[in-house]
Amino acid sequence: MAETGSLLTSLECRACCASVDPSRLVGTCPTCGHALLAQYDLARLDARAWVGSWPARAPSLWRYRELLPVQHSSQIVSLGEGYSPVLPLNDVPAAPGVRVRLKDDGGLPTGSFKARGMSVAVSRARELGVRAVYVPSAGNAGVALSAYGARAGLPVRVYLPERTPAPMKVGCRTYGAQVVEVPGTLREAGAAARAAEAAQRSFDLSTLREPYRVEGKKTMGLEIFEQLRDEEFPSAIVYPTGGGTGLVGMHKAFEELRALGLSERRPRLYAVQPEGCAPVVRALRDGATAVTPWEDPSTIAPGLLVPAPFSSERVLEAVRASGGGGVTVRDREIVDAMAELARRFGVSASPEGAATYAALGSLVRTGAVHTDDTVLLYNTGTGLPFSLPELERLVAGASEGASPEAP
Numbered sequence: 255m256a257e258t259g260s261l262l263t264s265l266e267c268r269a270c271c272a273s274v275d276p277s278r279l280v281g282t283c284p285t286c287g288h289a290l291l292a293q294y295d296l297a298r299l300d301a302r303a304w305v306g307s308w309p310a311r312a313p314s315l316w317r318y319r320e321l322l323p324v325q326h327s328s329q330i331v332s333l334g335e336g337y338s339p340v341l342p343l344n345d346v347p348a349a350p351g352v353r354v355r356l357k358d359d360g361g362l363p364t365g366s367f368k369a370r371g372m373s374v375a376v377s378r379a380r381e382l383g384v385r386a387v388y389v390p391s392a393g394n395a396g397v398a399l400s401a402y403g404a405r406a407g408l409p410v411r412v413y414l415p416e417r418t419p420a421p422m423k424v425g426c427r428t429y430g431a432q433v434v435e436v437p438g439t440l441r442e443a444g445a446a447a448r449a450a451e452a453a454q455r456s457f458d459l460s461t462l463r464e465p466y467r468v469e470g471k472k473t474m475g476l477e478i479f480e481q482l483r484d485e486e487f488p489s490a491i492v493y494p495t496g497g498g499t500g501l502v503g504m505h506k507a508f509e510e511l512r513a514l515g516l517s518e519r520r521p522r523l524y525a526v527q528p529e530g531c532a533p534v535v536r537a538l539r540d541g542a543t544a545v546t547p548w549e550d551p552s553t554i555a556p557g558l559l560v561p562a563p564f565s566s567e568r569v570l571e572a573v574r575a576s577g578g579g580g581v582t583v584r585d586r587e588i589v590d591a592m593a594e595l596a597r598r599f600g601v602s603a604s605p606e607g608a609a610t611y612a613a614l615g616s617l618v619r620t621g622a623v624h625t626d627d628t629v630l631l632y633n634t635g636t637g638l639p640f641s642l643p644e645l646e647r648l649v650a651g652a653s654e655g656a657s658p659e660a661p
């Protein structure tokens with residue numbers, strides 16, 4: 255058995271059923287190019303004893319190390335990520351009578367949930383002998399990789415859309431990463447990154463193009479189970495969806511908990527996207543098995559400006575299997591939600607996280623969410639790098655006919 259207790263057995267491709275030895279350094283499926291997902295020997299875990307061991311463990315996502323891929327604790331690259339608080343939001347005006355909770359990843363290292371995936375992926379990459387890493391990013395993933403790369407002693411290159419908020423660019427550089435700015439959205443940044451890196455020996459940490467960031471994001475679901483497993487367990491989780499890896503990760507967590515006999519409950523997952531870039535919501539509505547790229551994407555929420563998520567089949571499958579759905583919000587509503595979360599509840603939410611709060615009204619109106627529900631909103635990042643007056647100006651400009659731009 256691995257020294258960490260990791261029960262990792264293989265990497266599986268759900269598209270073509272290929273199985274890959276996880277001791278190999280791989281990105282996507284060598285047969286068909288889709289995402290690979292880690293599998294564990296769950297039968298070897300004494301599930302009740304495992305749950306019983308959690309309280310004595312340090313409050314980070316590494317408390318779930320048996321269901322994470324790293325084999326040697328000396329390879330773990332940690333900044334204390336995970337185990338974020340769940341806050342009650344009482345008397346939300348848009349959702350009268352509904353129990354609303356908010357899981358707040360804004361306090362994680364580098365200010366977002368991206369720390370989860372990067373801690374696990376950088377640890378595993380280093381364990382498998384990787385010497386340099388790169389990522390195309392909307393901002394937060396780049397900052398997180400810059401920090402974890404620095405801690406691991408790996409050189410990092412980050413490809414950012416030119417319009418990425420300045421604090422994110424500064425953040426990457428502060429951690430010593432090289433920043434390459436690319437015109438366009440994350441799609442163009444990804445294409446530029448892959449073209450530029452093809453001749454290098456650097457490893458691609460793009461979401462779902464390597465198998466382990468999603469394992470870090472899986473801990474969002476494991477934590478929700480640990481923190482709320484009694485009567486507070488959410489019947490619905492509202493999640494701001496860009497690439498959708500968080501949805502794939504949480505779905506995987508609930509599947510593994512079910513396979514372990516720990517929980518039959520599966521919260522309905524709701525994907526929230528901005529009206530100006532909603533390829534996942536559109537595909538859910540149309541009954542499609544994969545997304546078609548969104549034309550002319552635009553939103554003030556940088557992490558949701560993802561017109562063509564990779565391996566979207568897995569994202570759609572996660573939402574559908576949970577019995578959930580998709581919902582869009584306007585940029586104007588996102589900015590109002592940021593202000594309301596801050597002023598009514600003392601919560602600093604990123605535009606992405608605030609989009610979940612903005613979605614509550616339409617989820618209630620359409621009957622997707624009702625008074626029997628406990629709804630968990632996922633705040634994926636802190637709002638501190640964002641200026642509300644600046645976002646206000648952007649959405650006001652947009653409503654006068656100008657085209658909205660990412661800040």
Ligand SMILES: Cc1ncc(COP(=O)(O)O)c(C=O)c1O
Pocket residue numbers: 366392393394395461494495496497498499500501556557558604606607634635
């Ligand atoms: C703050 C924030 N929330 C949500 C997302 C989207 O995450 P996912 O890829 O899991 O859909 C991002 C991605 O950049 C982000 O930075």
Ligand SMILES: [Zn+2]
Pocket residue numbers: 267268269270271272283284285286287288
């Ligand atoms: Zn495959």
